[in-house]
Amino acid sequence: xxxxxxRTGRFPLAKGWPGPTRFGxxxxxxxxxxxxxxxxxxxxxSILTMIGIIFTLFSESWAFFQKIPLREFFGSLKWNPLMExxxxxxxxxxxxxxxxxxxxxLVAIPAGLAAAIYLSEYAPRALRQVIKPALExxxxxxxxxxxxxALTFVTPLLxxxxxxxxxxxxxxxxxxxxxxxxxxxxxxxxxxMRAVPKALRDASFALGATRLETALKVVLPAALSGxxxxxxxxxxxxxxxxxxxxxxxxxxxxxxxxxxxSIQTMTAxxxxxxxxxxxxxxxxxxSIFAVGLTLFVITLILNVAALKIARRFxxxx
Amino acid sequence: xxxxxxxxxxxxxxxxxxxxxxxxxxxxxxxVCALILAVLLIDTLIDGLKFLRPELIANYPSRRPEASGMxxxxxxxxxxxFIMAPLAFVLGVGAAIWLEEYAKKNRxxxxxxxxxxxxxGVPSIVYGIxxxxxxxxxxxxxxxxxxxxxxxxxxxxxxIIVSSREALKAVPRSRREASYALxxxxxxxxxxxxxxxxxxxxxxxxxxxxxxxxxxxxxxxxxxxxxxxxxxxxxLMSSFTVIPIQIFNWVSRPQVSFHELAAAGIxxxxxxxxxxxxxxxxxxxxxxxxx
Numbered sequence: 001x002x003x004x005x006x007r008t009g010r011f012p013l014a015k016g017w018p019g020p021t022r023f024g025x026x027x028x029x030x031x032x033x034x035x036x037x038x039x040x041x042x043x044x045x046s047i048l049t050m051i052g053i054i055f056t057l058f059s060e061s062w063a064f065f066q067k068i069p070l071r072e073f074f075g076s077l078k079w080n081p082l083m084e085x086x087x088x089x090x091x092x093x094x095x096x097x098x099x100x101x102x103x104x105x106l107v108a109i110p111a112g113l114a115a116a117i118y119l120s121e122y123a124p125r126a127l128r129q130v131i132k133p134a135l136e137x138x139x140x141x142x143x144x145x146x147x148x149x150a151l152t153f154v155t156p157l158l159x160x161x162x163x164x165x166x167x168x169x170x171x172x173x174x175x176x177x178x179x180x181x182x183x184x185x186x187x188x189x190x191x192x193m194r195a196v197p198k199a200l201r202d203a204s205f206a207l208g209a210t211r212l213e214t215a216l217k218v219v220l221p222a223a224l225s226g227x228x229x230x231x232x233x234x235x236x237x238x239x240x241x242x243x244x245x246x247x248x249x250x251x252x253x254x255x256x257x258x259x260x261x262s263i264q265t266m267t268a269x270x271x272x273x274x275x276x277x278x279x280x281x282x283x284x285x286x287s288i289f290a291v292g293l294t295l296f297v298i299t300l301i302l303n304v305a306a307l308k309i310a311r312r313f314x315x316x317x
Numbered sequence: 318x319x320x321x322x323x324x325x326x327x328x329x330x331x332x333x334x335x336x337x338x339x340x341x342x343x344x345x346x347x348x349v350c351a352l353i354l355a356v357l358l359i360d361t362l363i364d365g366l367k368f369l370r371p372e373l374i375a376n377y378p379s380r381r382p383e384a385s386g387m388x389x390x391x392x393x394x395x396x397x398x399f400i401m402a403p404l405a406f407v408l409g410v411g412a413a414i415w416l417e418e419y420a421k422k423n424r425x426x427x428x429x430x431x432x433x434x435x436x437x438g439v440p441s442i443v444y445g446i447x448x449x450x451x452x453x454x455x456x457x458x459x460x461x462x463x464x465x466x467x468x469x470x471x472x473x474x475x476x477i478i479v480s481s482r483e484a485l486k487a488v489p490r491s492r493r494e495a496s497y498a499l500x501x502x503x504x505x506x507x508x509x510x511x512x513x514x515x516x517x518x519x520x521x522x523x524x525x526x527x528x529x530x531x532x533x534x535x536x537x538x539x540x541x542x543x544x545x546x547x548x549x550x551x552x553l554m555s556s557f558t559v560i561p562i563q564i565f566n567w568v569s570r571p572q573v574s575f576h577e578l579a580a581a582g583i584x585x586x587x588x589x590x591x592x593x594x595x596x597x598x599x600x601x602x603x604x605x606x607x608x
Contacts, residue, residue, distance in 0.1 A: 031504040036419045042411030043420075046433050046478070049471050053443060056450040114346035122340055123347075131351060138354045140525075140590060142532025144561045145361070145583050148568050152576055153360050182350055210336035233438070240440025242535035243561075247568050267442050267535070274445075274539050280454065292446045296439065303438035307431075 057293040064286030073290065079253040079269075081287050082276075088287060090294060092253035096170070096263035097239055097295075100249060103174025103259055104181060104238040109231060111178075112185025116227075119186070120193040121215040132187070139183035147247030150176035155248065162260065168250030171259040176244045181234040188233065192226020193219050229310035236302035240295065242267040266295045358587075365580030373581055377547040378563065382574035387582055389546045390563035393462070394531050394589075396550060397559060400466035401473070401530060406523055408470070409477030413519075416478070417485040418507050437475035444472045445539025453540050460541035463553040468536050473526040480522025484515040517604030521597045528593040532586065534561040560586045 065073070068088045076089025115135065119128050155172040159165045165172075196219050204214040220227070250262030251272055264272075270288045278284045368382075376386025412433075420426040448468030458464040488511050496506040537559060546558045560582060567579035 028502060028505070031508075032502055035504050035507075036415070039411045039415035039419060042408045043415045043429055043478075045408050045471075046412065046436055046474060047429060049447070049474070050432050050436060052451055053439065053447050056447055057443075060450065111346050111350055114343045115350050118340075118343035118347045122343060131347060134351050134354060137594075138350070140528065140532075140594065141357070142534070142561055142586065142590070144532070144534045144564050144568070145357070145587070148361070148564070148576075148579055148583060149357050151568060152364065152580075153356070179353055182353075186350070210332050212336040212339050213332070236438060240442065242440070242442045243565065247565070267440065270442055270446070271535065271538055274449070274541065289446065292443055296443050299438060299440055300435065303435055306438075307434065 053296065057289055057296055060286060060289035061293045064283065064290045067283050067286070068290075077255055079264075081284050082273075086283070088283075088290075090291070092255045093264060093266045093269055093291060094294070095255050095257070096249070096253060097265040097267070099170050099257060099259060099263060100174045100177055100241075100245055100265055101235060101238040103171060104178035104241075105231075105235060107175055107178025108181045108185050108234060108238075112182045112230075112234070113189055113227070115182070115186040116189035116193060117215050117220075120190045121211060121219060132190075135183045135186055138179075139187070141180075143180060143241060143243040144247070146176045146180050147244040149179075150244055150248035165260055166250070166262050168248060168262040169260055170249055170263045173245045173247075173249035174259060176248060177238050177241050180241065180244065181237055184234045184237060185230055188230030189223070189227045192223040192230065195226065196222045225310055229306040232302055232306040232309060236299045236306070239302070240267065240299050242271060246271045266291050270295075361580045361583050361587075364577050365582075365584045368578050368581035369584055373578075373585065378566075382572065382578050385567075385575075385578055387560060387563045387585070389549060390558050390560045390582075391585070392549050393546075393557040394559045396462060396557070397466050397469065398527060398531060400463065400553070401469050402523070402527055404466070404470045405473050405477055405526065409474050409523070409526075410481050410519055412474070412478045413481035413485055414507060414512070417482055418503070418511065433475050433478050437479065440535075441472055441533055442535040442539060444468055445536035447471065448536060448540040459554065460556050461554045462550050462557045464540055465537050465557065465559075468540055469530050469533065472533065472536060473530045476526040476529065477523055480526070481515075481519045484518025484522060485511065487518060488514045517600055521601045524593050524597040524600070528590045528597075531559070531593075532561055532590060534565055537562055538565070560589075 072088055073090055076087055077091055078087040078089050079092040080087040115131075119131060123131065150172045151167075154175055155165070155167060155169070158169075158172055200218055200222060201214055204218045209217070245265045246268040249265060249268060251264050251268065252262045253264040253269065254261060256263065269291055273284055273288050372384070373386050374391060375388060376384060377388055378390075379385045416426065416430065420429075445468065448464060448471070452458050452464040452467050453460060456464075458467075492510055492514060493506055496510040501509070546556065550557045564579045564582040564586065567575045567582060570576075
């Protein structure tokens with residue numbers, strides 16, 4: 001308490017009570033009336049942001065769908081908005097996004113989960129205190145750096161194994177996205193596993209189980225909801241990732257499941273259009289909102305699902 | 318009898334062996350993750366060392382890699398930080414104080430809480446689309462510094478609100494009660510007791526959020542931060558570029574020299590982030606004892 005008074009210099013006891021002045025009283029009244037409203041307005045900014053996002057995406061997409069029927073958007077299998085003959089079928093972009101996300105999850109989920117199990121169940125405390133911050137540094141690296149890494153390190157490395165791999169390909173970008181989301185998977189999963197009470201582990205050890213058996217058959221099931229939520233969040237993060245795929249995955253929307261080809265994701269398409277000179281009000285300009293809306297809806301569903309999973313399937317210990 | 322015991326022993330040995338093998342596998346997997354971080358840093362450092370020279374900071378971007386620098390990008394990032402930080406701090410901390418100290422537990426509060434969590438998961442490029450429509454076109458700010466700063470403010474707000482709430486929650490109840498017992502009212506308690514106690518934690522969160530913001534590229538590409546700019550922004554309305562966008566521009570070119578230039582830019586960016594993270598950790602360690 002004394003420290004606070006000394007630090008702010010405003011704590012009355014530190015200097016002797018000057019007694020309430022008339023000005024002080026008025027100010028006090030004003031502050032108590034005005035502050036809650038002002039603070040509420042700050043909190044309301046978040047609501048306004050959400051309304052802004054939804055309004056923007058829907059209104060501009062509405063204009064887009066006046067020109068391009070929904071039937072084409074969801075029915076056509078070609079996405080070719082910038083050159084004649086134009087075609088607006090969302091599926092190539094969705095498949096590109098899912099391809100990247102699938103590769104990323106194949107990299108991140110085993111690696112992240114293994115790291116989480118190791119850190120929470122095996123690692124000595126000193127080691128954990130070194131590795132956990134290191135993994136968190138990995139999470140703080142800007143995505144453009146991973147893009148650079150994918151293009152100048154992962155791709156050349158892969159080309160040594162697969163000589164006819166194009167410079168821009170889904171595999172390299174997917175691996176980089178996977179590396180980017182590893183810390184998210186491992187950190188959130190580890191938090192969930194460490195929240196499992198020690199008594200459960202002790203009981204398992206007392207029955208003669210090894211560490212592995214305890215980890216896989218006791219701790220993992222008990223922490224399942226948190227781990228599942230971590231997976232879903234990482235999945236959603238991979239879908240929304242932009243710079244890595246823009247730099248390393250190419251710009252050729254293609255309906256393919258072959259990771260060795262150049263593809264385009266929804267996010268990369270939005271960047272591509274906004275980098276070019278597209279006039280406001282044109283169909284191309286409208287298309288970024290339609291794609292953005294698709295992206296927003298997918299990630300929103302995943303994020304809400306993650307919240308629900310984490311809350312509903314919580315094991316009561 | 319003896320046969321059974323032998324069978325048991327063999328099974329036990331097998332279980333132990335599997336445990337050991339997977340222990341090693343988990344440890345290997347964890348070290349590979351740490352190794353990737355090391356490779357990433359070392360690879361970039363080796364690539365970029367050649368261009369890590371005074372011209373990188375002193376020169377404007379150029380068509381020739383030897384003469385290229387990122388002066389305008391560095392200044393742009395710093396200006397953006399100075400505009401965004403106070404805005405995000407006031408709005409974020411304000412919202413956190415309202416949620417923690419004033420809000421009643423009703424549907425509106427729950428809605429705002431859910432909303433903030435959802436916003437934290439919205440892809441950053443969607444914020445770019447929002448900024449493009451609302452700030453660049455709606456408020457006619459054009460592709461200006463202020464439009465970029467406002468967009469980034471909205472992007473970091475959820476992160477700041479969440480971390481500030483954690484810091485406010487960590488202030489012990491007894492402090493608030495002591496303040497009320499001295500006759501202080503709610504605002505006096507919040508502004509003179511709770512806030513000073515929580516400030517180090519809040520600042521740590523704000524710095525970390527800022528360090529995330531200066532690495533963001535996608536939203537600023539959306540609102541049209543230019544990739545080639547050979548002057549310093551002189552007002553809130555002037556066009557601008559930032560470090561990650563400059564890096565993006567260099568990475569997108571086919572020439573190897575530009576890639577090396579990009580690596581040098583990445584080193585500068587990472588050094589800035591490291592400095593910010595380090596100060597956040599210092600702040601946390603120094604003031605943690607106070608609460």
